[in-house]
Amino acid sequence: xxxxxxxxxxxxxxxxxxxxxxxxxxxxxxxxxxxxxxxxxxxxxxxxxxxxxxxxxxxxxxxxxxxxxxxxxxxxxxxxxxxxxxxxxxxxxxxxxxxxxxxxxxxxxxxxxxxxxxxxxxxxxxxxxxxxxxxxxxxxxxxxxxxxxxxxxxxxxxxxxxxxxxxxxxxxxxxxxxxxxxxxxxxxxxxxxxxxxxxxxxxxxxxxxxxxxxxxxxxxxxxxxxxxxxxxxxxxxxxxxxxxxxxxxxxxxxxxxxxxxxxxxxxxxxx
Amino acid sequence: xxxxxxxxxxxxxxxxxxxxxxxxxxxxxxxxxxxxxxxxxxxxxxxxxxxxxxxxxxxxxxxxxxxxxxxxxxxxxxxxxxxxxxxxxxxxxxxxxxxxxxxxxxxxxxxxxxxxxxxxxxxxxxxxxxxxxxxxxxxxxxxxxxxxxxxxxxxxxxxxxxxxxxxxxxxxxxxxxxxxxxxxxxxxxxxxxxxxxxxxxxxxxxxxxxxxxxxxxxxxxxxxxxxxxxxxxxxxxxxxxxxxxxxxxxxxxxxxxxxxxxxxxxxxxxxxxxxxxxxxxxxxxxxxxxxxxxxxxxxxxxxxxxxxxxxxxxxxxxxxxxxxxxxxxxxxxxxxxxxxxxxxxx
Numbered sequence: 001x002x003x004x005x006x007x008x009x010x011x012x013x014x015x016x017x018x019x020x021x022x023x024x025x026x027x028x029x030x031x032x033x034x035x036x037x038x039x040x041x042x043x044x045x046x047x048x049x050x051x052x053x054x055x056x057x058x059x060x061x062x063x064x065x066x067x068x069x070x071x072x073x074x075x076x077x078x079x080x081x082x083x084x085x086x087x088x089x090x091x092x093x094x095x096x097x098x099x100x101x102x103x104x105x106x107x108x109x110x111x112x113x114x115x116x117x118x119x120x121x122x123x124x125x126x127x128x129x130x131x132x133x134x135x136x137x138x139x140x141x142x143x144x145x146x147x148x149x150x151x152x153x154x155x156x157x158x159x160x161x162x163x164x165x166x167x168x169x170x171x172x173x174x175x176x177x178x179x180x181x182x183x184x185x186x187x188x189x190x191x192x193x194x195x196x197x198x199x200x201x202x203x204x205x206x207x208x209x210x211x212x213x214x215x216x217x218x219x220x221x222x223x224x225x226x227x228x229x230x231x232x233x234x235x236x237x238x239x240x241x242x243x244x245x246x247x248x249x250x251x252x253x254x255x256x257x258x259x260x261x262x263x264x265x266x267x268x269x270x271x
Numbered sequence: 272x273x274x275x276x277x278x279x280x281x282x283x284x285x286x287x288x289x290x291x292x293x294x295x296x297x298x299x300x301x302x303x304x305x306x307x308x309x310x311x312x313x314x315x316x317x318x319x320x321x322x323x324x325x326x327x328x329x330x331x332x333x334x335x336x337x338x339x340x341x342x343x344x345x346x347x348x349x350x351x352x353x354x355x356x357x358x359x360x361x362x363x364x365x366x367x368x369x370x371x372x373x374x375x376x377x378x379x380x381x382x383x384x385x386x387x388x389x390x391x392x393x394x395x396x397x398x399x400x401x402x403x404x405x406x407x408x409x410x411x412x413x414x415x416x417x418x419x420x421x422x423x424x425x426x427x428x429x430x431x432x433x434x435x436x437x438x439x440x441x442x443x444x445x446x447x448x449x450x451x452x453x454x455x456x457x458x459x460x461x462x463x464x465x466x467x468x469x470x471x472x473x474x475x476x477x478x479x480x481x482x483x484x485x486x487x488x489x490x491x492x493x494x495x496x497x498x499x500x501x502x503x504x505x506x507x508x509x510x511x512x513x514x515x516x517x518x519x520x521x522x523x524x525x526x527x528x529x530x531x532x533x534x535x536x537x538x539x540x541x542x543x544x545x546x547x548x549x550x551x552x553x554x555x556x557x558x559x560x561x562x563x564x565x566x567x568x569x570x571x572x573x574x575x576x577x578x579x580x581x582x583x584x585x586x587x588x589x590x591x592x593x594x595x596x597x598x599x600x601x602x603x604x605x606x607x608x609x610x611x612x613x614x615x616x617x
Contacts, residue, residue, distance in 0.1 A: 168343065
């Protein structure tokens with residue numbers, strides 16, 4: 001049939017994403033000398049885990065990792081905690097200026113945080129939160145709440161209306177309906193939004209660069225950046241550190257993936 | 272508990288879904304709201320549930336005006352057309368939910384859920400999720416969830432419309448015996464005239480946001496006040512033929528007699544178009560003077576398609592309706608010697 005062009009296109013797209021990571025992996029397993037080998041080899045002739053060992057024991061990579069985990073998790077939790085009830089209300093309730101509020105949230109999303117770097121810095125400074133992880137978490141959450149609210153609202157919109165009406169007649173309060181009905185039924189959407197936030201916070205660079213000064217509070221992207229200057233051209237070490245930084249994202253994805261099961265609402269309503 | 276609608280109106284934009292509805296439902300009775308889709312019957316039910324708020328008029332449950340009472344405090348239980356089961360809860364948890372929200376003690380929840388499940392034959396399915404049930408089982412879970420609470424009023428929104436014909440027929444009987452046993456007020460919405468006829472102690476027929484006629488099913492069947500009621504109830508539907516330029520004649524298929532031979536005055540010759548043997552009865556469509564009439568006869572067909580037969584209407588069963596308004600016209604019979612004779616002149 002005509003499937004092979006489709007398969008080829010998919011393979012090309014997949015290769016474009018996977019190839020750099022494989023190259024990263026390859027680099028990280030090489031010795032310093034092998035990095036400059038010509039012609040370059042995809043598969044190292046003498047693979048070594050020494051770079052990983054060094055990155056984890058003799059550099060500040062564990063600190064960076066820890067900071068990133070804390071910042072990404074707390075920022076994601078904060079974002080979801082604010083966006084979920086907001087999205088629920090925007091989806092379920094009708095009130096004055098609801099449409100305008102929704103439009104405003106979308107418009108705000110169009111401003112790049114980079115444009116706002118200076119005012120954001122001023123705000124954080126006034127709150128005496130410069131060079132703290134709390135400051136970074138608050139700014140991150142503020143950045144992602146509007147978008148996350150939009151995404152979650154659409155997931156709540158997709159929950160069959162009859163379920164909410166049944167809960168209403170069954171005597172469930174608004175809060176109970178949110179926790180007992182809406183959240184479980186919309187959980188694939190919540191998982192998607194959470195993963196999206198985690199990934200965004202994990203890789204965020206410019207805000208962290210502006211708001212953090214001390215090396216011991218650096219997140220992974222900042223840490224890798226400082227690596228380049230501190231160890232100059234130790235590419236094999238940078239590659240190993242970068243790869244270490246990828247692992248938590250992969251773990252998070254695998255863990256949350258099970259929430260993406262299709263047809264979670266199967267059997268809720270018929271017809 | 273007794274339910275009353277007093278001139279209740281509900282609009283959606285410019286569309287009047289319920290137009291000054293006046294309705295009284297006695298305690299313990301099963302009132303069926305029936306009509307074609309979009310007639311406003313579901314709106315009336317949702318107004319009673321509190322899922323819609325009335326623009327005008329008063330709704331009472333018992334002595335209490337409930338217009339501003341939230342659904343949870345109206346003491347009603349509702350079965351939705353598409354069941355609206357909670358997909359992530361087991362059957363047990365689905366049935367238990369209305370009790371849990373009301374902080375009923377755990378032991379009591381357990382016994383009441385099991386009692387409701389047993390009554391509907393769901394004992395073995397309590398651990399399953401709705402997605403693992405057949406349509407009929409899902410439907411019974413939805414019923415059990417309503418039943419478990421012993422509410423003042425049951426509200427049923429086309430609960431059987433998603434079931435296949437045979438199951439629907441059986442559930443109809445089960446529901447009727449359940450209602451007779453519980454003796455709880457029930458408001459039942461359907462577009463199916465057979466459900467209306469069999470389930471309702473009284474039936475309210477709706478069209479375009481208004482109640483056209485209310486009464487016991489057989490009373491409506493035998494004595495409709497309007498052409499719409501006459502044609503809506505009964506299957507096959509009542510035959511409507513032009514009587515005079517301003518009057519329609521209506522006759523039910525069972526009141527059309529067919530014969531192989533002319534039996535005297537009033538019998539007219541007609542041609543058989545279609546014969547549908549049902550086993551217990553035969554539905555025949557005959558044609559005379561370009562108008563088609565459906566007749567219901569005995570188990571054994573008396574003719575085949577294309578045959579000539581003789582036909583007459585049972586005169587005392589014939590009804591007349593105003594062509595324009597559709598209202599029943601009484602006494603029109605007095606001016607008519609013979610129905611078939613007159614239709615022939617048209």
